[in-house]
Every structure is written in C-alpha cells, then in structure tokens.
Amino acid sequence: MTERMTIRLEVNGRAVSCEVEPRTHLIDFLRDSLQIKGARVGCEHGVCGACTVRLDGRMVRGCLVLAVQAQNARVETIEGASDRGDLAELQAAFHARNALQCGFCTAGMLIAAAELIEQKPHASRDEIRKFMSGNYCRCTGYQAIVDAIEDVLEARLQRTSAPVASC
Numbered sequence: 001m002t003e004r005m006t007i008r009l010e011v012n013g014r015a016v017s018c019e020v021e022p023r024t025h026l027i028d029f030l031r032d033s034l035q036i037k038g039a040r041v042g043c044e045h046g047v048c049g050a051c052t053v054r055l056d057g058r059m060v061r062g063c064l065v066l067a068v069q070a071q072n073a074r075v076e077t078i079e080g081a082s083d084r085g086d087l088a089e090l091q092a093a094f095h096a097r098n099a100l101q102c103g104f105c106t107a108g109m110l111i112a113a114a115e116l117i118e119q120k121p122h123a124s125r126d127e128i129r130k131f132m133s134g135n136y137c138r139c140t141g142y143q144a145i146v147d148a149i150e151d152v153l154e155a156r157l158q159r160t161s162a163p164v165a166s167c
Contacts, residue, residue: 012077025067030053123153
C-alpha cells in the first residue's frame with residue numbers, strides 16, 4: 001500500500017485539502033482529483049507546455065511539479081484565469097487570428113502568453129517567438145499565435161501612450 005499525504009492549497013481561489021500519493025504530479029492531481037481539465041497532459045517531460053499552470057503567480061509545467069510541492073501554495077489554471085477575465089484580451093486576439101485550432105495547446109499557450117505580456121510588455125516578434133518556443137502547437141504553425149500576442153502588445157502600448165485630453 002502506498003503512503004498518502006494530505007496537502008492543502010488554493011486552486012483557482014478555492015481552498016482545497018486532499019490526500020495524494022507523494023509521487024502524484026500536479027497536472028494529474030488537478031485533472032484526476034479535482035476534475036479541472038483545461039491544462040492537458042502532453043509529453044510528461046516538461047517540453048510541450050500543454051500542462052502549463054501558475055504556481056504562486058509564476059507559470060510552471062504541471063508535469064514537472066509534484067502535487068505535494070504545491071503545499072500551501074496558490075495554483076491557478078486556465079479556468080481560474082479565464083473566469084476572472086485576465087485572459088479576455090488574449091482570448092479575443094487568439095480567436096481573431098485563428099490561433100486556436102484543435103485546442104490541445106491553447107490553455108498552456110494562453111498562460112505563457114499572459115506571462116510574456118507581463119514580463120516583456122515591449123517584446124519584439126523575435127522575443128515573442130523565443131518566449132513561446134517552449135509551447136508546442138501542431139496545428140497553427142505559430143504564425144497566428146505570434147500575430148495574436150503581437151496584436152495584444154500593440155493595443156496595450158497604444159492605450160498607455162495615447163494622449164490625454166484636457167479641458
């Protein structure tokens with residue numbers, strides 16, 4: 001019989017307490033124990049990015065983090081970020097640019113794109129490509145994804161540099 005441990009954490013703003021096997025990966029815990037299915041299991045080696053979630057505000061590969069490592073942490077999945085509206089602008093740009101086709105990589109792409117925008121609000125196309133290279137997409141060829149992220153960056157830059165009208 002495998003020993004189980006109780007972990008306590010916050011997932012998408014909700015307190016959670018569950019028993020897990022110490023070897024359970026965070027992505028498996030989210031998908032199997034909590035039935036949160038937005039992030040996917042892809043390569044199980046941290047290469048494809050399909051399992052990307054936020055752990056205490058930073059993106060991580062859910063297949064490389066054990067659930068017990070999330071003890072007392074905040075975990076946010078695509079569902080939590082989407083429900084809060086944080087990703088609305090990115091989601092609209094992905095839709096407009098047809099950057100989400102089969103949907104398998106989309107959750108990880110959006111979480112990564114949001115982190116890119118936060119870290120590098122003036123990123124060039126090359127910087128976008130480099131940052132997003134850790135997330136695999138078999139359908140889009142990446143052009144539409146880079147275009148969508150670039151659209152969001154440009155729109156945000158225009159909003160922050162727009163002249164202020166005076167009375």
